[in-house]
Amino acid sequence: MQRPHQPDDDLPPASPDDRNGPDDRSGPDDRIELVVLFGGQSAEHDVSCTTAAHVLRAADPARYRITPIGIDREGRWQLAAEAQAALAEGPHALPGRLDPSGAPVDPTAVVHAATTGVAEAGPRPTVVMPLLHGPMGEDGTVQGLLELAGVPYVGSGVLGSSVAMDKAMAKQVLAANGVAQARWRAFREHELTPGLPAQLADELGLPLFVKPANMGSSVGVSKAKTVEQVRDAIHVALAYDEWVVVEEAITGREIEVAVLGNLEPRASVPGEIVPGAEFYDYADKYLDDGSQAIIPATLSPEATEEVRRLAVEIFRALRCEGLARVDFFYEDGPGGRGFLCNEVNTIPGFTPISMYPKLWIATGVSYPELIDELVRLALERHARRRRNTQR
Ligand SMILES: Nc1ncnc2c1ncn2[C@@H]1O[C@H](COP(=O)(O)OP(=O)(O)O)[C@@H](O)[C@H]1O
Ligand SMILES: [Mg+2]
Structure with missing residues (x-):
């Protein structure tokens, strides 16, 4: 996947040392430890790296001491020395810099190291900012790990994250709350029969949108205009999740x-x-x-x-x-x-x-x-x- 386009390639380079070195104020360093989690195993890995690069630059160095943790495409967690170096080079240096040959690291150990290994300056608040899009990041899994580790983290908890991530489950909860939505159907891989695409087209009308339940950034989403295309689109969606959501196409x-x-x-x-x-x-x-x-x-x-x-x-x-x-x-x-x-x-x-x-x-x-x-x-x-x- 190509790196996300951003128009602001010309941001001034930031020196990671400037950000995280001892700050020049006298007295104890009472900055908040901000642990930024980025990368990840989802199809949105690159988007996450770009986001992290921007957050690392924008966070006020007088308020935060930042520790980046990178997750490579194989799911290995690293206290990202590479990420620190890449940050100095510009907002697009991060994608591809997480070295998959690095030793596999136990996520629990990395979180522990990042959130407790900073005690010289005395205990101070730590906050983890998961900037991970899609499955294994936005879906409650990482949030569960952080709950177990007992560290505060940015964003929704386990339940909110997982329900919102799953388009089929979110639709059910919203329907139960009387929220208006496009007409939809959800099914699981084993429920796919040869007749289902035609049945869905009959029930919801063509064109249809077909999506994996658990994805983002439009990955695996198709607009299908014929029953044949519905069938193909279902197979595309099934490459990403065993649950598929099919919706009427909205003109709006x-x-x-x-x-x-x-x-x-x-x-x-x-x-x-x-x-x-x-x-x-x-x-x-x-x-x-x-x-x-x-x-x-x-x-x-x-x-x-x-x-x-x-x-x-x-x-x-x-x-x-x-x-x-x-x-x-x-x-x-x-x-x-x-x-x-x-x-x-x-x-x-x-x-x-x-x-x-x-x-x-x-x-x-x-x-x-x-x-x-x-x-x-x-x-x-x-x-x-x-x-x-x-x-
Ligand atoms: N039911 C629909 N009717 C019309 N357009 C749709 C429909 N569902 C999705 N789209 C189009 O596809 C895009 C991606 O779909 P979305 O459900 O938002 O997936 P993602 O989680 O990947 O962003 C939407 O921004 C919209 O342009
Ligand atoms: Mg969307």
């Missing part, structure tokens, strides 16, 4: 809202994606300049209020915490069904040109402030859960 605008918070989440102004390709596919998201983001989206004040309210309601229904981007289709006009929830991303794209940070910037929260707020929310959630689970 794509509206996205960023949500930030724990108990009292706030919604950003809505943004609109205008896909360059026939739909917002992987190339469109990361490689071409085809798609366009309009922020804030051109919506009536009433529609704006409604979609912001819906985004918070959906965030709560899926038990999200910290952050999530809630994506909608908007069928406006006569006969339209209004806002239909498409999906929720609990670790949305997070480079400075990604929708999530851009929506907050338009709402008045800068990129570095967003990092500060996410860390604060991680510490707040951790303290609250500790209190609530003490015996």
Whole structure:
């Protein structure tokens, strides 16, 4: 997979030593330990590396001492000395720099080393920021590891992460909460019969969207216009997950809202994606300049209020915490069904040109402030859960 396109190749190089060396203030170093987890085994490995490079540059070195942990494509965790070096070279040096020949490392040991091996300056808060998209990162697995390790981490917990990641499960939970969505069906690999593609086409109408339940960045998503294409698209989706979701194709605008918070989440102004390709596919998201983001989206004040309210309601229904981007289709006009929830991303794209940070910037929260707020929310959630689970 090619490296994600970013227009800001010309960021000044950052020296990792400058970031993490002893800071020049006198007195104890009371910075927060920020452990950034990036890479990972999903198809979104490169996207994650690019995001991490940006976060590492933007986090305030006076507030954070940063330890990057890289996960290579084989799933090996490394306290990323290579990543530190790559960071000095620019935001695109990270992809490909995680050396798969490095010794396999036990994730628990890496988390332990990263979160306790820093004690010379006395105990201080540690926060892990998982910047991992897709399966084995955004889906609750890493969150479970961090729960066991007892460290605060940015974003949703195990339940919210796994429910939001699984498009089939998320749809069921949203349906139970009365949230409007495209008509859909989900099935598991062994339920695929020769007649199923035609049956789905009959029931939902053509064209159809076919997706693996557990993926992101449009990987494995197809638009199928004939029964034959539905059949092929199902096989494509099954390469990524044993659960497949099939949906009616919506003709509508794509509206996205960023949500930030724990108990009292706030919604950003809505943004609109205008896909360059026939739909917002992987190339469109990361490689071409085809798609366009309009922020804030051109919506009536009433529609704006409604979609912001819906985004918070959906965030709560899926038990999200910290952050999530809630994506909608908007069928406006006569006969339209209004806002239909498409999906929720609990670790949305997070480079400075990604929708999530851009929506907050338009709402008045800068990129570095967003990092500060996410860390604060991680510490707040951790303290609250500790209190609530003490015996
Ligand atoms: N039911 C649908 N109707 C119309 N377009 C769709 C539908 N589902 C997905 N798409 C298009 O495909 C893109 C990717 O699908 P999405 O479900 O968001 O997957 P991912 O999790 O990979 O982002 C969407 O942004 C949209 O452009
Ligand atoms: Mg999407």
